[in-house]
Amino acid sequence: MNRIEVLAPEGVPEVRPGADLVDLVLPLVELVDGDVLVVTSKVVSKAEGRVVGGTRDEALPGETVRVVARRGGTTIVRNRLGLTMAAAGIDNSNVPAGSVALLPLDPDASARGIRAGVRARTGRNVAVVVTDTAGRAWREGQTDIAIGAAGLVVAQEYAGRTDAHGNELAVTLPAVADEIAGAADLAQGKLAGRPFAVVRGRADLVLPPGQDGPGAAALVRSEGGDLFGYGAREAVVRALRGDPADRAPFGAPAEEAELAAAVRDVLGLVASRSARDGGSLVVTVPRGLVRPLQALAFAHGWEDVATDSPSDVRLRPVRP
Amino acid sequence: MNRIEVLAPEGVPEVRPGADLVDLVLPLVELVDGDVLVVTSKVVSKAEGRVVGGTRDEALPGETVRVVARRGGTTIVRNRLGLTMAAAGIDNSNVPAGSVALLPLDPDASARGIRAGVRARTGRNVAVVVTDTAGRAWREGQTDIAIGAAGLVVAQEYAGRTDAHGNELAVTLPAVADEIAGAADLAQGKLAGRPFAVVRGRADLVLPPGQDGPGAAALVRSEGGDLFGYGAREAVVRALRGDPADRAPFGAPAEEAELAAAVRDVLGLVASRSARDGGSLVVTVPRGLVRPLQALAFAHGWEDVATDSPSDVRLRPVRP
Numbered sequence: 001m002n003r004i005e006v007l008a009p010e011g012v013p014e015v016r017p018g019a020d021l022v023d024l025v026l027p028l029v030e031l032v033d034g035d036v037l038v039v040t041s042k043v044v045s046k047a048e049g050r051v052v053g054g055t056r057d058e059a060l061p062g063e064t065v066r067v068v069a070r071r072g073g074t075t076i077v078r079n080r081l082g083l084t085m086a087a088a089g090i091d092n093s094n095v096p097a098g099s100v101a102l103l104p105l106d107p108d109a110s111a112r113g114i115r116a117g118v119r120a121r122t123g124r125n126v127a128v129v130v131t132d133t134a135g136r137a138w139r140e141g142q143t144d145i146a147i148g149a150a151g152l153v154v155a156q157e158y159a160g161r162t163d164a165h166g167n168e169l170a171v172t173l174p175a176v177a178d179e180i181a182g183a184a185d186l187a188q189g190k191l192a193g194r195p196f197a198v199v200r201g202r203a204d205l206v207l208p209p210g211q212d213g214p215g216a217a218a219l220v221r222s223e224g225g226d227l228f229g230y231g232a233r234e235a236v237v238r239a240l241r242g243d244p245a246d247r248a249p250f251g252a253p254a255e256e257a258e259l260a261a262a263v264r265d266v267l268g269l270v271a272s273r274s275a276r277d278g279g280s281l282v283v284t285v286p287r288g289l290v291r292p293l294q295a296l297a298f299a300h301g302w303e304d305v306a307t308d309s310p311s312d313v314r315l316r317p318v319r320p
Numbered sequence: 321m322n323r324i325e326v327l328a329p330e331g332v333p334e335v336r337p338g339a340d341l342v343d344l345v346l347p348l349v350e351l352v353d354g355d356v357l358v359v360t361s362k363v364v365s366k367a368e369g370r371v372v373g374g375t376r377d378e379a380l381p382g383e384t385v386r387v388v389a390r391r392g393g394t395t396i397v398r399n400r401l402g403l404t405m406a407a408a409g410i411d412n413s414n415v416p417a418g419s420v421a422l423l424p425l426d427p428d429a430s431a432r433g434i435r436a437g438v439r440a441r442t443g444r445n446v447a448v449v450v451t452d453t454a455g456r457a458w459r460e461g462q463t464d465i466a467i468g469a470a471g472l473v474v475a476q477e478y479a480g481r482t483d484a485h486g487n488e489l490a491v492t493l494p495a496v497a498d499e500i501a502g503a504a505d506l507a508q509g510k511l512a513g514r515p516f517a518v519v520r521g522r523a524d525l526v527l528p529p530g531q532d533g534p535g536a537a538a539l540v541r542s543e544g545g546d547l548f549g550y551g552a553r554e555a556v557v558r559a560l561r562g563d564p565a566d567r568a569p570f571g572a573p574a575e576e577a578e579l580a581a582a583v584r585d586v587l588g589l590v591a592s593r594s595a596r597d598g599g600s601l602v603v604t605v606p607r608g609l610v611r612p613l614q615a616l617a618f619a620h621g622w623e624d625v626a627t628d629s630p631s632d633v634r635l636r637p638v639r640p
Contacts, residue, residue: 001327001329001330001349002328002329002330002508002509002512002514003325003326003327003328004325004326004506004507005323005324005326006323006324006325006326006503006521007321007322007323008321008322008323009321010321010322029321069547069548071547071571076547083458084457084458086491093483093487093489094483094484094485094487096485097485097486097487133492136457136495137404137456137457137458137546137547137548138403138457138540138541138546138548139495139498139540139541140475140493140538140539140541141475141493141494141495141498141539142492142493142494143463143494143495143499143502144494144499154461155460158510161511163413163414163511164414164511164513165414165415165416165417167412167413167415167417169413169511171406172413172453172462172510173460173462174453174461174462174463174505174510175459175460175461175462175463178459178461178463178502179463179464179502179503179505179506180506182498182499182503183324183499183502183503183506185494185499186324186496186499186500186503186521186522187322187323187324187521188322189322190478190492190494191483191489192322194322199506201326201506201507202506219459219460219461220458220459220460221458221459221460227389227396227457227551227552227553228389228457228458228548228552229552230552231548231555232548232549232550232569232570232571232619233547233555233570233574233619235551235553235556235619236555236556236559236615236616236618236619237582237585237616237619239556240586240587240612240615241585241586249552250552250553251552251553262557265557265561266557266560266561267560287607287608288607288611289611290608291608291609291611291612292560292612292615295560295612295615296556296560298556299552299553299556299557
């Protein structure tokens, strides 16, 4: 029988700025080597003085790198940490009325500090995960995810391993840090005053002392590395506007053949290969289709460059 | 101390078509009232005869409702169950070479059957979750999620409750079924032959006998109910193409003011309100901007209707 235990101690006092979280948790639960200590970002923010006066809307610009999608009262943004979240992860629950909790400045560093503190005071080698609650693109509700980690294998690599049938597991990469965060939330709850949890039984994921690993930052897809850098509606707005500052979320330039196929299928135009500019596509375009062609190119990571002919558009992949 | 336990028994034999999963699991772990029994969709598919010869590419069309995004070798689709997943959730691991496992036809029904079977044979009231492994829009790696559930509160409603500071938790809705699925995966692993797990310690989420609840289907955002119905690149392609069959993923029509603002900001055009058609927008458009305006309207859930004037475009919200 494989067994995992999740323990969430009660009796944690209100966390004040400057509080030492290791001091708070050690009297409440006995840690052993190989434990994963899970801490909500809320108390990390409180200890680090990241609770500020004001509303979510007031705090939002300072935490936002760019807006991903907006609908009704909801604004989904990519935040300072690269996390795509409603309201940038700014939270107004479990903080004094009239204030909000900003996410920790560097949750991986916060996790490293807690891991080092536990090691220094107890000699135990535990991994640390800092969690936050996040929505998902296609699913209702939220789950807790790892926004900080230290001493943990955050994603378990199966690539190259084979199953009992001899099939290679090419893309299997369980984001175990996120599953640990969710498991901890099951024991913590949202209103029970249990900001700490210990996940016991996956010591195989805990790195040796002195190794902190890549942190939870490794679970964030890079800018342009996902396919959903804009909501569907925003993508159309941005591509038609064509502001070069909005390019990155569309990702790396598409293959020439993919763009040529889109030009043909969507606009009914022929894109011809040209050797100029180190490889470009030339499209003879009736005037009414210049803007649509430009938008299509923009969404594919291509740009138009000046030509002598008023009816020809020359496209080339954007160089990073 | 709040405690949750996750137990994953070893010694599960290879599951064959027609196998009774309740028969398989009962000798391996003693269930108690309030347990959540977690079963991977892989063994449910095997028991239900959903392993078929062929490749993922060959099986994909039959499982796909529509393509959400494509990049390189990856195709992300919305599948029969409403799940947005790479390759529709078709899996070629832990099945004989040359075959693939399709997801169960109705995983909520599968979960109900297992719940009823446990009840009938042991008298125990357990909830059941059927899991699958899914990627995320903005995060690396995968986590297990609930694709079927019976007898479980799948999302814990906090709306209307207040925290210790008196703040109301307006949008807090932990998708506990997904967190349970992830916790189970931590104990199951991908290659260890542990397709069952028991999550113990959240009996508060288990419904009384005879109540199966809404199932995991309740965690799927409805078509058009999310903001990421297409990848960013695909959204631009679909909006420029303007095929009415592609409308739904863009969601309900935007407010008139939002569309008017986009028309002004993106195209520099003035949209005037008209009383015709029960409320419409009229835009006087130079010829080069007709297609861009149509694409913008399409992405906002509006359509253009015929006018007498060649330079006027009349837009109205699409009626469902």
